[in-house]
Amino acid sequence: MKAVLFEKHGGPEVLHLAEVPDPVAGPGEVIVDIHAASVNAADYKVRLGGGAYSGRGVKLPHILGRDFSGVVSAVGPGVTDLRVGDLVFGVCDQGIEGAYAEKIAINAAIIAKKPDSLGHAEAAAMALTSLTALWALEDTAKLKAGETILIQGGAGGVAGFAIQLAKHLGATVITTASARNHDYVRKLGADRVIDYNKEDFTKVVSDCDVVFDTVGGDVQIRSYEVLTPGGRLVWIAPAPAGFQPTRKDVQVLRPGVARDRAHLERMLALLEAGAVSPPAITRYKLADAAEAHRVSESRHLHGKLVFEIR
Secondary structure, three states, X not given: OXXXXXXXXXXXXXXXXXXXXXXXXXXXXXXXXXXXXEEOHHHHHHHHOOHHHOOOOOOOOEEOXXXXXEEEEEEOOOOOOOOOXXXXXXXXXXXXXXXXXXXXXXXXXXXXXXXXXOOHHHHHHHHHHHHHHHHHHHHHOOOOOOOEEEEEOOOOHHHHHHHHHHHHOOOEEEEEEOHHHHHHHHHHOOOEEEEOOOOOHHHHOOOEEEEEEOOOOHHHHHHHHHEEEEEEEEEOOOOOOXXXXXXXOOEEEOOOOOOOHHHHHXXXXXXXXXXOOOOOEEEEOHHHHXXXXXXXXXXXXXXEEEEEOO
């Protein structure tokens, strides 16, 4: 099969298309012929190496990619709830990657059937973003109706889903975004949008019950200033190394984004109810992986980047 891999850490230019052996389904696994795979911010960080992604045992050559959509083409021993020909989507288990490829072997229990109404590109784009946002807002922050949430970096994939979810849960949603993405995040449901290039959110926002930080770094440090006593700061992008929380009267929480079918099916239920919709998608071929990574690494995008593989 064809796959995009890298043999050394570095810039986007280290990514290249190669022929690799087809995967084989082990016990409890299925083989999925991948039709679409999405690009996540973690991908370029793994490719670069170093920082929070150093020492994680990336074995070279390495195939990136965490979420995908496709068709089951083989079933391993013990799998009874999926069959060859089923349309499925999902997210690789934690610590496992490999979706920048034509095929993948994956634990059948953590993927879900894809409805015909949802395209492969849309399913891939929503898989990890929805898992992350659901775990962050519902399971970790336990966001309630009537609360106010500040979502940092609202135009991104996870944050965009979080805006829609927060509105569905009945919260007042504030988000940060560059001016060119203001219309986009408003359409997602944001009640108030702050242009982070022109305004310091700490000067114009206060008394938030929850901050959901998808940006990290200095943004996370300053996010403490806008929380009400007893508020919750939920983060998926880290603060600078060595930073210690500046307040003792707020909770600092990192969601454990477990891979499971239940959360994927929760996303499908929200989709069917009209509470959420697929993000804006920019489509690439696998051969254009380096260019997709340049866009992803620039962080100046909205929605999701997706490889159309079949």
